[in-house]
Amino acid sequence: MRTIGTVAVLALAFAGTTATANITQDNAGKANAVIDAAIDAYGGAEKLGAIETVVVEADTTSWLVNQSRGTEAPWDQTVAKLYNAIDLKNERFVSRNWGEGAGFEFNTGQIINGEDSYQIDYRAETVAPVAAPDFDTTSGPMIRVTPLLLVRQLMDRRNTSHWLGTAEIDGRAHDVVTLVMKVGPALSLYFDQETHLLTHSERVFGAFGLVGYDFDDYYEKDGLQLNKRFRLTLNGDLNLDWSYTAMEVDSGFDDRLTPPAALARIDAVTPDELSLQTIGDGVYLVGGSGTYAMFVEMDEYVVAIGGTAGILERIAELRKKVPSKPIRYGVMTHHHSDHVLGVPAYAAEGATVVIAQAHEAVMRNAAGDAGMPEFEFVGDSHVITDGTRRVELYDVGPTPHAEHILLPYLPDEGIVFQADHVATPQTGALPPAISGHRALAEAMEKLGLKVTTVAGAHSPRLLTMDEFNAARERDTRVAQQ
Secondary structure, three states: OOOOOOOOEEEOOOOOOOOOOHHHHHHHHHHHHHHHHHHHOOOOOHHHOOOOOEHHHHHHEOOOOOOOOOOOOOOOEEEEEEEEEEEOOOOOOEEEEEEOOEEEEEEEEEEEEEEOOOEOOOOOOOOEEEOOHHHHHHHHHHHHHHHHHHHHHHHOOOOOEEEEEEEEEEOOOEEEEEEEOOOOOEEEEEEEOOOOOOEEEEEEEEHHHHEEEEEEEEEOOEEEEEEEEEEEOOOOEEEEEEEEEEEEEEEOOEEEEOOOOOOOOOOOOOOOEEEEEEEOEEEEEEEEEEEEEEEEOOOOOOEEEOOOOHHHHHHHHHHOOOOOOEEEEEEEEEOOOHHHOHHHHHHHHHOOOEHHHHHHHHHHHHHHHHOOOOOOOOEEEEEOOOOOOOOEEEEEOOEEEOOOEEEEEOOOOEEEOOOOOOOOOOOOOOOOOHHHHHHHHHHHHHHHHOEEEEEOOOOOOOHHHHHHHHHHHHHHHHOOO
16 A cells, blocks of 8 residues: 655745745746646657557456445455546547456446437446436546646646645655545645656545545556556545556547447436435335435334435434424444435434344444434344334345345335345336345245335336246346356
8 A cells, every 4th residue: 555645735934925926926837837747658748748548458357345245344346347448539438347346246237428328228228318417527437547647737737737735655755735636525636756747646525435446557658658556545545456457549430329229229328317206195206416324203203214325414304294293213224335424314203213232333433523313223223113103124134235234025015125235227127136136035035024125225117016026037038148
């Protein structure tokens, strides 16, 4: 792991500043000197400016920090292959990512090409038009992890950059400048003072903390500097490691701009606005943008289930429908970092937070400064009831996704709420069942649950059991082939 020394902040005192020692001018001059040196190191302004396309292929490993089956390291891994291609001149972008890990098997792709833009699920064998294609937003993640493209963007956007100071990385001096991307976060870029190559960048990403990007194994090709390896860290923990198997400049990729003709065309995936969906008498699925919570009205209170991003907005949306009943219980399905954001929200509501016993330490840490809620622990099963309605909770772990994971079940309505078991697209047929899907099906059968509707934490779509089981049968046929 790289050792990064403290940044030496620009050492100009405000006291006694004169017209000949202006902080803004001095900072701009230093930033431009670093940027000019980096441009020359990567091949020069003429070569960088002439780049039209960049295509990369990589073998990737992801360490699932705070996203593993257990609550502590060593973390589980996802192994995948990646294809990314960007056309800067014509604003086109193509990606494909296929692999497995954490209870998921995936093989997805995306084409951004103006009106001919698509999302592709190769496992489901479907193609969906992209309703609102956005080249800058979609290609941003590729640019952030590709030094050649970062320096190209730095060349075009130098007027937004500042010099932050110097720092040591593994004993080597670096200059640090900022890059405010056209779309996306501001980055701090660390350039080696001797080679003028980018070896590290970083940004702060909301509640998740410090994201670091490391670039290694440079080589020269056609007068340009390319790298063979990229790593990403999250608060110092290794999260991604990519080994590039190919990196081509101006090789073109027109053959990748048309989806395979054999795939079924389905409806476009449209932006998913925050909304409340009534899925049973007094049962609501509330969410948008890929995260959802379920709320169950009891006679005098509400049981909240799920704790993904935007939970405060989801509670506020519930209040439009159920303004007076307090949230008495907040059920957290499992310990992954994107599913514990509800702990402080439910604590602020004065609710008892219901969790698997094994997740107590993670949930207490997630409470943060909101105050420690009262916890209620689930063993193999647990019931919340007011004598009229029942919410049954089952720990269906271990699954390929988590050692312990709660499955909420409403027996009178036949509804279950699953988190991360089923890959549920907004439109089209379900893809063949992933391993988490199969584990959930086996658990429901073992428990004898009479399920008619499957709701989820990451899709507004409700599944019938016919749809749920069809994906299992499809998986069997694929396996046989």
